[in-house]
Amino acid sequence: MSIDFDQAFRSAVADPAALKTIATIDEHGVPHLEENNSIHLNGDDRLVLLELNEYSRTNRNLVRSIWFDKKIAIHLRSKGRSFEVVASPYKVVIAGPVFEGYYRAQQEKGGDIALSTVWLIDAESVTEETAPLRFAREAAGRLPVLHLDRLARSPSLPA
């Protein structure tokens, strides 16, 4: 089952203008990134992704992930803040009331739109990746890489 999400993340994933990208890996370990703005949280706090194309690389990689317990990642950027979710696919939904609900919603939104699969995804961790926070977190406790010209009394020599 999923983790506790804080309000900042919930706001980001619910933002219709957010940029949402899913990262999966193929059988050779090669990463594949794809934007997918359908990503959202459902009532059970599971992430949901709507896949329109049964034959997409993302869909095949997600099948590989659920089959062989491989992790995926989702990146969100909303209103100047970024988040990375490490997750595992939990379930494929291709029929039944959950699928039908999303299928109908897709059709109401845009007419004759295909929907192949509804993916239910379990988040395992969420990390804020907004740049200043990320730099601070990554540099914490480390010897800074500080070029000495930045500390010099005299100005740098001209090129």
Next chain:
Amino acid sequence: MSVETVDRAQQLSYQAVVSKYPDVSRFVILKADVQRRGVVYTERALAQADPERHLMQARSIFHSIGEKNDQVPVSLLLRDGTSIVTGPRPDAEAPYTVDLLDGRVVLTDEGRILEEVEYWPKPDFVSQFTSSGRPMWQVATPRPQRMDINPYAYCHYWDDGKGCKYCNIAAHYNKERKTHQKPLRLDPREVSETVGAAIRQPGRFTTIGLTCGSILGDGELFAAEVDIYIETLQAIGENFSTRRFPSQLVASAFSPEQLARVHEQTGLLTYTSNIEVLSEEKFNWICPGKAARPGYREWKRRLVQAVEIFGAGNVNTGIVGGVELATPHGFLSEDEGLQATLEEAEDLASQGVATVSCVWVPVAGSVFHKQKAPSLEYYVRLALGLDGLRRRYGLLVDMDSYRICGNHPDTDLSRI
């Protein structure tokens, strides 16, 4: 390894096969083993089955569920979307058990939880009736994404007792017509009404499958069968705005002229003709009627010719995986059976015909009902072999994918 000496105690267990084949999905291995061994339900698992939400009635040419008060879940779905097509197996020796544990419906084996499962969701049309009062669930049998229609319930290879030895279609029909007044033939009008009702449900179905037993006829072989399919497909086609519609016909080995008629006069998209056993010698023993008319080599030839009519990726053949090891005249070892099967499958693949396999279940009412299916490992090796051949020859099998048919471990592997 000799088939006769490998009993269940010596065969690799599900867990051992999963460990031995880490590059094969454990979901697909589990599906194959559940089909091999059958499944039973605890009372508390059955209590989770809701006739309003779950499919608990189905009428096929091989089995029926829920005709009277015997409603049980028709089949199962795994978390990855894999279907496990299961039928009633009252004589299964060591079935898996579906139970309710920790609030989840799960598949267990000797008390150990293996996976969550879900009962097939019930589509809307199943509760409706045709204008002549027939329940629509008796006209079409739904899978998660395909609805199956059996225009004719019998196989005339059984007229002189020469039907396929693994098949129970004749025994099943003879029982059902007496106990439940099952008709021999479906009325095309009722089929059309049922399809029309079914496809009104948004997002439920992506294809229609038709199959029945073989109708040999008195004149040209299979001519009467062709006529029934054309009439039924034309009735179905009335429901669609397009000339062709996603559909699969699983039928006898029609001649090129017969296939051309079906292709021209209906909206059929794909064609399957099951050769059942990929060895002429074993075919002649297991399917004596088919061996006599039209024969193994002619069956193969007609499959290849069908590709010219329906196009690449739209023709395949099915086998009853494992029946080639039936005793006493089957292959004596799993290695031998596998090698022979894959050699023939490669011959067909090289000519544009994909082979798909189901798991042989020795059912009541068949000549082979007391036989035993081969090991789980055999089915994994067979699935790998067939999937591998398709990849090598660039053959797509979308027409029989996990979401279209769901009865083939090998096409499940083709998802990635």
